[in-house]
Amino acid sequence: MAKPIHPFRIPDFRAYWLSRFTGTIAVSAMSIVIGWQVYTIARLTMGIKEAAFLLGMIGFSQFVPLFLLTPITGLVADSVDRRWIVRLTTMLLLVTAATLGYLTWADRLSLIALFGAAVAFGVSRAFAGPAYSALAPNLVPRDSLPTAIAVSSIAWQVGTIAGPSVGGILYAIHPDVAYATATVLFGIALAMIFLIGPVPQPPVQKDHRPLARIVEGFSYVRRNRLVLATITLDLFAVLLAGATALLPVYARDILHVGSQGLGILAAGMGIGAATTAIWFSVRPMTTNVGVKMLWAVVIFGLAILTFGVSRYFWLSLVALIVAGGADMVSVYVRQSLIQLHTPDAMRGRVSAVSQLTISASNELGEFESGLLASLLGPVGAVVVGGVGAITVTLIWARLFPELKAAKSFDQPENLAIPPQHGVAVP
Known part of the structure; x- marks a missing residue:
């Protein structure tokens, strides 16, 4: 059997990868700066618990x-055309970064502007996420897709390493410098997407009403218990154990390391995740993928628990690195199963369902962390979340035996996906 072609040998995929890489650096830099600014402004008139709640509201x-x-x-x-969806949403992010940069430079920044930027982030991600996910399989051969997912994850994870660190350091120099850098990076991301040539676009199913086609995506996920298990496990584990929203609290009032320390802490999970993704890009996972995902989520919960009780900066950083590496295993397995077990005509809708759960686990998880922190304090919120992630994994291992039965990314007969309204299943 011929060895699959590496995705980086494909020009369109290289442009796609660079766009995602630079865009992620910019988003990560903006996110850490926005969180720090919100917390700093709130602490002028509020206590730690109340300010932590505002971080959750972001x-x-x-x-x-x-x-x-x-x-x-x-x-x-x-x-x-998925390329145009990404182009337009990147333009929105570019304008948002430039606006915040101007307001910071003019000393007119407010909580309203910061929360408005958060809404713009949400709108952009809502459209760009499914388009980005569905675009990647159109750029590489099927047998190269697991490697493409790994190296695409590298772009995202390395971006999460560089972004917070760059954002924290540039903010320490001058806040508007961080936004100016983000604006330039969004410009590069936009230019790279324009370099991608025409890609196959699934034919529109004219015999379906729009509402029926929307429902079809959710039904597809519901009927495929293996995909459903991977999506929901990640949803509840990260929803409960999301600690990133509280990093400004830990950096300022618990570990006392300031904005530069915040940038390093925020990069911690990205360091672990990127290292794991690089490993998978060289040595793709091939055996016992379901069991490895279960163990990875348990390790993630333990690492978050350790971070929650730590009072040492080095230990907190190590815990976040371990959590990021474990989370990357879960991401790798989930994305590989979704992309390889979904026909191209439905990848956008299935990816949208996946993104909704990811956002619920991340952004809604930040809200949950902020709410719990306002009731239990930041340490109590993180500890409860870590324990919750471990508990959910044990429950899911019993509810979804399909996870333990998934030995590889190939589709075994007993896990076959039911056809949907005449759509051919690969």
């Missing part, structure tokens, strides 16, 4: 538009 502000728009964004990704 995540909630991103989740609401994504939640409301997801039912249609997947359909859009299956009906409109």
